[in-house]
Amino acid sequence: MKNKFQLPDVIRIHFNAANTDNPATFISTFGDNAVVIDAGNKYHEKTPIKEWSEETYFKDHLRLKITNVVKDIKGIVVTAIATGDFDKTGIPDPLFLDFHFIIIESKISLLHIVMSSNSKGIILPTPIATYYHACDIYDVSLLEECFKENAVLHDEDTDYHGPIEISNHILNANRDANVTLEITDCTNQNNVIVVAAILSGNFEGSPLPMDFHFSLDEGKIKFFKIIPNTGDK
Structure with missing residues (x-):
């Protein structure tokens, strides 16, 4: 081959x-x-x-x-x-x-x-690609390695701090709702990497377009927020 x-x-x-x-x-x-x-x-x-x-x-x-x-x-x-x-x-x-x-x-x-959550082969920075890989296989140790020690996740009006708290929240939420994800785009907006994706699972509104906003520092995720994609510009 x-x-x-x-x-x-x-x-x-x-x-x-x-x-x-x-x-x-x-x-x-x-x-x-x-x-x-x-x-x-x-x-x-x-x-x-x-x-x-x-x-x-x-x-x-x-x-x-x-x-x-x-x-x-x-x-x-x-x-x-x-x-x-x-x-x-x-x-x-x-x-x-x-x-x-x-x-x-x-x-x-x-x-x-x-x-695959990235069937389109969209190019992602390594820590962000690793984030999605870790979510796909529910690998908490790999997910923790994506984040800086002082990282913050903002999701549904709540902040989560540090690799352990963030990783546990993400994987528990994905597991509870049986989430699958399809990445559709990745853009750089003023040094914030925005990944667009369609989330499907056992939750109201599924399938749901979401945007993942990542700020990177020294090759790791420092700040991260998940918000619905309403289509507004």
Whole structure:
């Protein structure tokens, strides 16, 4: 599989093996103690991962076309369009998936697969891209790393202070409302990065256009507010 993106060899081999129905090479890309998280299920070590891949990848002749690659604070996130013989009932078409990789000693240590919140491949500053990646996979430690120690979040007339309080609020709110998100735009407005997105979930008004206003300092988020996008200019 040829693509324009620069990938570590092990990830390039991983996708090539998937796209050429090569399960032996596919499983060789994982470390002995690797973990895969897919559709809320966790597979630990090679035998369960092999069984998962045979059922999920190779039985359905999964094909993955890479559309974007981002290196965040913790790992590498590859976005790809997934096609194949799997049941497509109730899922988006096309189906964009994010593959969150952590590589240790040239082997995949962790692979976490979720539906992509940035299927358009909109370029985001690294701490903001990491923010959305962490929200997608509910990784509280990764989310905390996005924020400065004195960071402030303003959301629904309430201020939250510091990485721990902010991260817990965001992930708890997302989990309670089963939030999914689609990023639609990113602009720089007087050194404030504004990310437009559509939020869907179990809340009144869903789906709802929202704007995320980020102020950055020394490569981390210092101030952050979430407001409805009313369409007013």
